[in-house]
Amino acid sequence: MDKTYDPSEIEPRWYQTWEDAGDFNARLDADRDAYCIVIPPPNVTGSLHMGHAFQHTIMDALTRYHRMRGDNTLWQPGTDHAGIATQMVVERRLAAEGVSRHDLGREAFVDKIWDWKAESGDNITRQMRRMGSSVDWSRERFTMDEGLSKAVTEVFVRLYDEGLIYRGTRLVNWDPVLKTAVSDLEVESQEEQGHLWHLRYPRTDGKGHVIVATTRPETMLGDMAVAVHPEDERYQDLVGQTLDLPLTGRRIPVIADDYVDPEFGTGCVKITPAHDFNDYAMGQRHSLTLLNIFDDDACINADAPEAYRGLSRFDARQRIVADLDAAGLLERIDDHKLMVPRGDRTGEVLEPYLTDQWFVKTGPLAEPAIEAVESGHIRFVPDNWKNTYYQWMRNIEDWCISRQLWWGHRVPAWYDDDGQIVVGRTEAEARQRWHAEHGSETEPRLRQDDDVLDTWFSSALWPFTTLGWPEQTPELKAFYPTAVLVTGFDIIFFWVARMIMMGMKFAGDVPFRDIYITGLIRDAEGQKQSKSKGNVIDPVDLIDGIDLDALVTKRTAGLMQPKKAKAIEKSTRKDFPDGIPAFGTDAVRFTFAALASTGRDIRFDLGRVAGYRNFCNKLWNAARYVLMNTEDQDTGLNPHDVVTLSAADRWIVSRLQDTERRVSNHLDAYRFDLAAQALYDFTWNEYCDWYLELSKPVLTGGADAAAQRGTRRTLVRVLETLLRLMHPLMPFITEEIWQKVAPLAGADGRSIALTRWPKADADKQDAAAEADVAWLQAFILGVRRIRGEMDIPPSKPIPVLLEHATADDRERLGRFDTLIAFLARTETIRVLEDDEAAPESALSLLGDMRILVPMAGLIDKNAELARLDKQITQTQADVQRAEAKLGNEGFVSRAPEAVVNQERVRLDSHRRTLEELQGQRERIASL
Numbered sequence: 001m002d003k004t005y006d007p008s009e010i011e012p013r014w015y016q017t018w019e020d021a022g023d024f025n026a027r028l029d030a031d032r033d034a035y036c037i038v039i040p041p042p043n044v045t046g047s048l049h050m051g052h053a054f055q056h057t058i059m060d061a062l063t064r065y066h067r068m069r070g071d072n073t074l075w076q077p078g079t080d081h082a083g084i085a086t087q088m089v090v091e092r093r094l095a096a097e098g099v100s101r102h103d104l105g106r107e108a109f110v111d112k113i114w115d116w117k118a119e120s121g122d123n124i125t126r127q128m129r130r131m132g133s134s135v136d137w138s139r140e141r142f143t144m145d146e147g148l149s150k151a152v153t154e155v156f157v158r159l160y161d162e163g164l165i166y167r168g169t170r171l172v173n174w175d176p177v178l179k180t181a182v183s184d185l186e187v188e189s190q191e192e193q194g195h196l197w198h199l200r201y202p203r204t205d206g207k208g209h210v211i212v213a214t215t216r217p218e219t220m221l222g223d224m225a226v227a228v229h230p231e232d233e234r235y236q237d238l239v240g241q242t243l244d245l246p247l248t249g250r251r252i253p254v255i256a257d258d259y260v261d262p263e264f265g266t267g268c269v270k271i272t273p274a275h276d277f278n279d280y281a282m283g284q285r286h287s288l289t290l291l292n293i294f295d296d297d298a299c300i301n302a303d304a305p306e307a308y309r310g311l312s313r314f315d316a317r318q319r320i321v322a323d324l325d326a327a328g329l330l331e332r333i334d335d336h337k338l339m340v341p342r343g344d345r346t347g348e349v350l351e352p353y354l355t356d357q358w359f360v361k362t363g364p365l366a367e368p369a370i371e372a373v374e375s376g377h378i379r380f381v382p383d384n385w386k387n388t389y390y391q392w393m394r395n396i397e398d399w400c401i402s403r404q405l406w407w408g409h410r411v412p413a414w415y416d417d418d419g420q421i422v423v424g425r426t427e428a429e430a431r432q433r434w435h436a437e438h439g440s441e442t443e444p445r446l447r448q449d450d451d452v453l454d455t456w457f458s459s460a461l462w463p464f465t466t467l468g469w470p471e472q473t474p475e476l477k478a479f480y481p482t483a484v485l486v487t488g489f490d491i492i493f494f495w496v497a498r499m500i501m502m503g504m505k506f507a508g509d510v511p512f513r514d515i516y517i518t519g520l521i522r523d524a525e526g527q528k529q530s531k532s533k534g535n536v537i538d539p540v541d542l543i544d545g546i547d548l549d550a551l552v553t554k555r556t557a558g559l560m561q562p563k564k565a566k567a568i569e570k571s572t573r574k575d576f577p578d579g580i581p582a583f584g585t586d587a588v589r590f591t592f593a594a595l596a597s598t599g600r601d602i603r604f605d606l607g608r609v610a611g612y613r614n615f616c617n618k619l620w621n622a623a624r625y626v627l628m629n630t631e632d633q634d635t636g637l638n639p640h641d642v643v644t645l646s647a648a649d650r651w652i653v654s655r656l657q658d659t660e661r662r663v664s665n666h667l668d669a670y671r672f673d674l675a676a677q678a679l680y681d682f683t684w685n686e687y688c689d690w691y692l693e694l695s696k697p698v699l700t701g702g703a704d705a706a707a708q709r710g711t712r713r714t715l716v717r718v719l720e721t722l723l724r725l726m727h728p729l730m731p732f733i734t735e736e737i738w739q740k741v742a743p744l745a746g747a748d749g750r751s752i753a754l755t756r757w758p759k760a761d762a763d764k765q766d767a768a769a770e771a772d773v774a775w776l777q778a779f780i781l782g783v784r785r786i787r788g789e790m791d792i793p794p795s796k797p798i799p800v801l802l803e804h805a806t807a808d809d810r811e812r813l814g815r816f817d818t819l820i821a822f823l824a825r826t827e828t829i830r831v832l833e834d835d836e837a838a839p840e841s842a843l844s845l846l847g848d849m850r851i852l853v854p855m856a857g858l859i860d861k862n863a864e865l866a867r868l869d870k871q872i873t874q875t876q877a878d879v880q881r882a883e884a885k886l887g888n889e890g891f892v893s894r895a896p897e898a899v900v901n902q903e904r905v906r907l908d909s910h911r912r913t914l915e916e917l918q919g920q921r922e923r924i925a926s927l
Contacts, residue, residue, distance in 0.1 A: 007584025
């Protein structure tokens, strides 16, 4: 093995090897249990972010784990066409060239998007390969592939024929820039400073007026009523009367409804059914007319008074407020903070807008989907997320599935000259249906609907359409239902619930058995990652590293988007002034796993990645030690050779069984954090720090051939097994080392990815060996603690005396004296007689036994006390300086929060150091 671990050399080479060999390809093997994961398809809008990298790590770990367990494993890859998002990306690129989609026309514009899809898709697959994703690339799918598009049309037609899809006029979230309906997921509501206008509405009977408050005075032009609470005594006489709606010449009724909060404002609420979702519901209850006063640009339309027609909604607001004020109908204006819905793509204020759209009647589909979770047929992990699912599903409304875009699955509906709708899988089928319905042989002129379907409509079919539905393919039979869905909580309703509804409706079963909900990836301070905050990191940048000076050069030369470059600089400069080192994929993946506590958001700290990069180095160096001591040596492969196992050999094998059991149990329970911790603790603390050290006296000392053979065999077999346990989380480094260790351990196979998963063997657990080594460790640590406290150099041999040693202590000392001398650097070890007085010594306890290190000749007591006094004085001064700084109100209030926190950390460190120094002085002074 190379002396230095270099992931950039190892990782691309091994991924290409696996892919070329078809190691990730699923087989149609009925003799093995199937295990399938469908990837949440990334949008073809650019590149994968940290959330994708996290979820892909989880999915790949599960896939590799089950592949090694012998399951017939498929991780289904693919991408989503992402209607609005992708169309906007291409429109922006065209705008930079001074061209609009309307200049090109629909067909040419869609061709441009296909070109972009090829470019972006290649980037996404490159990132996935770099992350080590073991997907079956031979089965890669895209939501607008021919087969998937056929399935989308099939579902639409079947639902329409059953009366579960209909066209209707309802309120939707409308983006006036994109001129399309958008889903709730594409709405970003944020608190903004606005105003609350209090308006006077005169009573028709001349008995004064009522005051209504609104944050959107322009919508008053569409008011159809004023509502009060039925039990509000102030307005008992007003219910059923009418008001004169200012500026419009219309009269509107006063109605009573329990929705009204009598404590808010005056208790009178203006009702605009065509421009507010809550008002729409109230309008339905009271049979109010729907008056739409906006066009699709959010400008005042011809149904409003002439004075305001053509004005944008915000210009109309100013004009209306001025006119009300002039008429004496403006009571007052208050400052008011309110939640403003904006489109996540355009940033434009969205408008509740009354339009004709296509809808899915979701009630009949939701009932079996709810029952599937209630019955345990589908399980949420963590379990509490099922409550969120129930809340949404039990209050489900019909789903608006049409979008006024050019990119997406075209609605398979046609209109004749009379505007009558006919639905078909093709235009030819639509014509046949039209003839059957009208009983006419005249060939109609049909025009296809211009709308496309909501992206979530096609992705709701993803688990079964990727497997070939509507054809009853062998893949569908083998892999559906899939095993688990790994996704975020934010799309439980938008995607997860809809997949369950559609899967049960069309594939005849739930789409997955488990739903593992991940948390959000946040930065080290707990902030959500976003470009505007400047805390976004590309996962590939963590893997391959970033030279910040080169990054600045790229940004200033215009070779990188300035916002992205500055975000990377800001998020890395503090901890890594020269840039991010090349951590490698395995370190990044292990970090994700170690942080994946069930259901919690993840604070992603670059320091943790650096720590796990060191962990990779530790494993690499351990493997080099093992190979240097076992290659071209007898590792016990010949069954006829005598093999003697030491207590240390039996101990590490026993500890390995416990690690195998815990890692398997944790992976089965989706506790990747606990699996990572178990692997880390065993590798670093038990195998590397203890067993490798315990093996050295055997291999380099006077042990006989059988004992050396036993230790060599244990070294390679434990390491080979450990590599298999680690492989799902760290695939590259484990493959590289395994290729060299496996032959020495007698392991067969072309790749670690295809070897069997380790299974704990209770017969190999050895309680006696574990007790022996626990005693040995405590003894060595006790001596080392004395060295540290007394500042005795590690290389200096020291005499050790034992007091109150039991018979078991003496027996173990006789067996382990060579190991103790080697690891604790003892000069001599002697058990004191019962009546023998101990000299002036430093003390450590092991049970009832006292481990003593005589101080005579080891340290100069007076010189050591003088040295400690000097350090204590200096540290006391450090504490006083930090306390004074933090006691300065000017510093605390004006300095950046990070600087103040850093000073607090520094003070805590000084105080701990002072406490340790004072304790050490007391111990030496007492000698």
